[in-house]
Structure formats: structure tokens, C-alpha cells
Amino acid sequence: MGATLVEDVDTLAGLSLVDAAAAVADGSISAVALTEACIARTRRLEPKVNSVIWLDEAGALEAAEAADAARRAGAALGPLHGVPMAHKDMYYKAGQRSSCGSAIRRDFRPTITATVLERLEGAGAVTFGGLNMAEFAQNPTGHNRHYGDCLNPWNEAHITGGSSSGSGAAVAARFAFMALGSDTGGSIRLPASACGVTGLKPTQTRVSRFGVMPLSFSCDNVGPLARSARDCARVMTVMAGHDPKDPTSAKEAVPDYEAALDGDLRGMRIGVPETFFLDGVAPSVLAAMETALDVLRGRGASVTRIKLPLIPELSACSSVVSRCEAAAIHGEWMREYPQDYAVHLSARLFPGYAIPATHYIEALSRRGPLLQEFCRAVFSEFDLLVTPTIATELPTRAETDIDHGPPGTAAKFMAVSNNTRLINYLGLPAISVPCGFDSLGLPVGLQIIGRPFAEARVMQAADAFQRDSDWHLRVPAL
Template structure:
């Protein structure tokens, strides 16, 4: 008997499912959440395999969960259908608790997997992501498929084109097996959605997921899929990654095409992946990055090899330690963990360099909010006139603020942005290679604490949650 694959909870005793092979026959054994219990011999075998895998992950700086899945499919060690069935069963078992899914067509998912297996059997050239099940935030358009964008207004919207990012993942062989929940129209950092329901953090369902890519964070963290696309306008990839224990990449503005992705604020919107590991993140970025004629702001800079540098020695890397702003108001428990992570860089030979942060960074949080609300209001102006009651109260309130921004103020902010970007990059990245900051200055809040509907001071609370993320969007 050999283990083909398994999915676990947070302890070695919490094996939720195993795919096994004995005497040439493939069988499935389900743990506590499923129909069948693991027999003691099978349980020991699965736990041994799980412990071996986790031992490899502990000893490797970059455990390649996604990468290993793709390699296993390419080698014929496991089929795409087996992996997809495992993900679908995980979704069925866990979604009632964590509410990650906006839409699921199991028949279509399995058809994609069968097509991937057939292509491999024929000897077709395989992409780097061939046959691996992904799922994406419900704002990436796929022709003919509903894309509700976390809203009631678009609950029946079927686009006539497919997002460039999805097309590129398709070309790399990845499967797209589900639509994932999100904050209404991607306008919120906590993950709450008063219209279609709020996803729950899989590590502790009493706490927020972060937003707006809430379902993407939940689905990947709870092992429903191997990776997911999110979007980031003020922290909406990085916050779910931080809250759910993942790697989230907000690419440089213009690195990845936004064509076919629901717009929020065109001056700030970026597209990127959430994954379990850095290597997995690089694999997806490698597939989706690059210039696109359908998105005129995409950069013509050639896409490098994002995987090539992952195993390089970091000795001599200049790591910037901010002397102000990014550590303002940091909770003691967060500071302790961030300082421990800084020690890891130091122990690996990096040079820790104190950096003076330009004073102007203090206004970037509010200026990012102003741009988002103003450009968002322009996108939504028609619906705000005709369907205002169909918005959730938080989204409606934030869009309404943007309707009253004077054009002269908005244009001055965009002009000032260029000056502040030059100043920041010169003073900071002229001295260091990377800037080391906490992602959030507070521990992950509970759903009750972060419920803006019950919090009259929600504007200041939102600023605090995005304190360290919005400057990144303002800077590009």
C-alpha cells in the first residue's frame, strides 16, 4: 500500500482524507469529517507519510506544495482527477463552516481534470501548472460564467470575455474549479460582507479573514485548492494572507494585467496570488506577469525568472528597519514576532539598516482612501443612482463619500503622488534592498471587533487595519 495524497488539519491526528493505493486499486479513506474512519494500519501509514512530508517542509526553506503537485501530475504519480476530487471533497466538507465558495460546478471541475489527464496521456506539452486545481476571487471574468463580485447587483452577471490572468493560467495548464467569496465589490479590508455572507477564518472562525480577497485566503488556508488569485487596491491580498497564514503577493502596479478583472480604483488596482509557500507564489506569478495590450498600464519590462533566485544566499542583503511610521502603535505581541523574524534575516547574514522614513508617508493612508473612494464612485455612479438600496451599508457609505470629492482635489493628489513616490524611493530604496515591516500593527481582530456595521468609528478603524498596507498601493 502507498499513499497517493492526503489532506490534514492542524495536527497529525486530524487527517481529514487520504488517497491510497493497495494491490493496484485506488481507495479513499476519510477521517473525522467524512463517511469512513481510517483503520489503525491505514491511519499509521497516513500519519507516517504526513510526518515525513512535514519533516521535509521543516527542513526546506521553500516547501513547494503547489510545485510538488504539478510535478507529481507530470510524472504520473497522481492524476489531476484524483487531486481535483480531493479538493472538491474538502470544499464540500468545510465550506459550511468557513463560507469560502461563491460558486462551484463539480462536473465542470472534473471535466477540466479529465482533459488535463488526457493531454498528459497523449504526450502533449505540459505547462508548469498542468492539472493543478486553483480557485479564484469572484471578480475574475470567465466568458459565460457568473461573476457576482460579492454583490447582489451582479448576481446574474455573465461576462462576454475572459480575464487575461485566467487565460494565462489556462495556458499554463492550471484548473479553475471554483469561484471564491469576497467583500462586496472588493471594497473593504476586514472580509465582512453583509450581502452574500462573511467567510470565516479557518484557524479560528471567530476572527476576521481580512479582505477584500477573503474567500481566496480561506480556501487556500483550509486546503480547498492549491492557490488563488486575489486583488489588492489597499491591502486586499496581503491582509487575508496575514490573517490566514499565507503568502500574498501584491505585484508592482502594471506587472500583471487587470483586463477582465472587476475594477475598483484604476490608479491602484493590482492582481496577484495567494499561496501556501513562496515558491508556489512565484510559480503563479511567472504564469500571469507580463505586458498585455488590453491593459495599457502594463509594463513592457521583460518578465524575469521568479524561481531562479529563491535558493540564493541572502548574505549581504540590506534589510531596512523603519525608524518611524510602520511600527507606530504596534501591539507588543506583534512586535515580538516581527523582531523574531528580523533575527532570522540577521542570522542568515543580512545587514540590518535603520532607515528614516519620509514624513510624507503619514498621509499616504488617507490619500489612498481618497483615490479609492473617488475612482470607485466613478465606476459605481450609475448603480448608486438607480440601485443604491442593493448595496451593503458599508460599501454604500464608502462610495457615497467618493461622490463628493472635488475634481481639483483628486487631480492634485495624483500629481502629488508622483513627487512622493520619487521621494520615498530615493530616501528608502536608495539605501536598502528591502523594507522589513509588520503587515498589521494589531493581532487579527475578531469578527465582532471588526464589524463596521456595529462600529460608529469605522473610518478610523479601517485606517488602522490598513496602516501598513495602503502606502504600498500609493507607491505603486
């Protein structure tokens, strides 16, 4: 590929989702050109990232050609018209492969299509691939013995974050303008932080989970990883809302999330937890967070240090619920195909079978009261909480390889998701935005957390920060 052509590909693939959609809508760039650019960049750089499990080049180009034809014919265009995207390989599309990052489902082809894929494609998005992930969405690092570890575009020796590892890496490497992830204990926010992109975990039940491989019925969430908070807002306006196919999905009205991004944080009250979320925080991570808080203050927000209630109770209940539900989902396969599970995955699932049902029921029954008490104690005084997404400097894949590592490896492995897991049990919306680099030159993420169904406020703060910073515009030098 000639130098000029490579530059053209990289320029097109480097656009934001919102800018790409605008360019297709006004005819200055075709959907085919965008799709070809994403595929070409993926083909050229994928060996350095290992973020893709499968590509559907022919199907994507056919959809892009149809998108261009619709624009030329004067058809009404959706907000994602002609924009290429990919998804964590656990979203079902009828007849298309969906491996869930596992050996057991290596050749699985579902007969249904996930509601979120239908909504995104209905808004004009072009789907072109299934992305690497932790096996059955069950680790926070991105290790995968079946398809190979996903590699961090900033430094392949270090973790990408998981379990939506390929989603974070593909967006960071500019293979896709947006990628779907899932978040049960941090699996959108962790790869967003580790790979230097923006990732939103919505409120529990805000987005339909129909047609998505489950991990924990009570804690699973569907959400986007993209270049910016504005990109995430555009996608969320399309994806969110009740789905009759998913009776657990909320009937709460869906606002125009993008319209809420006005950059004005005057009067916004931000709380910064003094404990737990800063336990063991690396100096470089803390410094990046403090600088980010100054940016938010500059936009009008007030920042106060606070002590959070209920942390021991939330930690205990969160662990019980996620372990029991994952064990229930995998029970039959664990009996029939135990050899097909990675060692660390078996080790995480087996304890779920030893937890008494009374403990699980208690953890579920306490969820509502604990959420009410937490919101009363915190969100009566503050609009948002801000923490590091990952408190430590980003570890290497070797340091967190619990299948082969020495004693102490498991502690480093679990520390990656320390600041994200409790948010899933509470069901709160949270976003991770890049806010700097650690002493190793790897991205640092800022986590912004809101009360239930406050995605608009969470993204408003994230967008305001990105107006006055450029961390989200940095691209790894692949």
C-alpha cells in the same frame, strides 16, 4: 467518508502547488485525484469557512481528465499542469458567473475572459470555483451581508482580512493550492496575514487587469495567494507580462521568478521603519517580527531601523485617489440601486463625490514625483523594507462590524489596512508571509516591500525566510 479516505484527501490537498505540479508531471498523482481531493475537502469543511460562492465540479473534473490525457499522450506540460485553483469572484470568464460579492451582480455572466485566467489555464491550471469576497472588493475585513461573512479557519469569530477573504481562507483551509486575489489597499496581503498564507501584491501594471472588476484604476493589482513564496513565484512567472488587451500593463521583461529563489541573502540591506508602520503595534506582533528579522539576519541580510519620509503626503493622496476612483466606477449603480449596497460600502463611496476634481488631479499628478522621492530616500540605501502586515492583534468580526458596531468600531476597521494602503498608491511590490501567532493564537504576517519591479527580490527574501521557518506549513485544525 471513511477515516482512511479523509486522510488521503487531506494528504493530497495539503501538498504545495509546486509539489502538486511535480507529482502530476511525473505521473505519481493524477490531476483528477488532486481535483477530487480539493472538491471533497471543500464540500466537507466549507460550512466552517464560507469561502466559496460557486463551484464548477463538472467543469473542473473535465479539465482535470483532459490534463491527465495530455500527460499520457506525451504532450508538453505547462508549469501548473493539472493543479486545481480558484479565484476571487470578480474575475471574468465568458459565460461563467461573476458576482463581485454583490447583490447587483449576483447573476452577472460576462462575455469576456480575464487574461490572467487564460494564462493560468494555458499553463495547465484547473479552475474549480469562485470565492467569497468583500462586496465589490471594498473592505479590509471580509464582512459580506449578501453571501455571509467569510470565516477565519483558525477561529471563526475573527476576521479573515479582506477583500480577498475567500481566497485567503480557501488556501489556508487547503481547499485550493492557489487562489487569485486582488489588492487595491491590501486586499491580498491582509487575508494572507490573517489566514496564515503567503500573498503577493505585484508592482502596479506588472500583471494584466483585463477582465477583472475594477475598484480603483490607479491602485488595483492582480496577484496570487498560495502556500509559499515559491508557489507564488511559479504563478507569477505565468501571469506577469504585457497584455495588449490592457494598455496599462507594463512591457518590462518577465524574469524566471522561481529561479531567483536561491536562499542567499548575503549583502541584502533591509530597512525596518521605526514609525507609522509600528504605530500601535501589539507586543505579540512585534515579537514575531523581531524573530523573523533574526531569521533573515541568519541568511546574511543586514537590518537597520529607519525613519520613512513623506508619510503624511502619501496618506492624503492615497485616500483621495482611491475614494474618487471607486466613486466614479460605482456612480451609475449608486444612483440606480442604492439599497443594494451595504451601509459601510455606501459610507465609503459617498465621500468620493464630495472631493473636488482639482484634489484628485493633484493627487494623481503628485504620484510620480512622490514615488521618485520615496525611492531615492529609501531604496538608494536599502533593498527591502520589512513591516508587520497587520500591526494589531487580529480583531473579531464583531469588533469591526461597522454596519452595526458601537462608536470606535470604524477605527478598528480602518486600522486593519494601515500598513498596506500606502504601498498601493506608490505601486510597489509587497508580499505577506506568515511569521508566527499573536497572543490569541491567530496568524501574524510579515510584509516585505521592494522597489518597482523587484518582485524577484521580494520573493527571494520571503523564500529564504520560509526555508528556515515552518509557519507557512501550519494548518488550521478545522
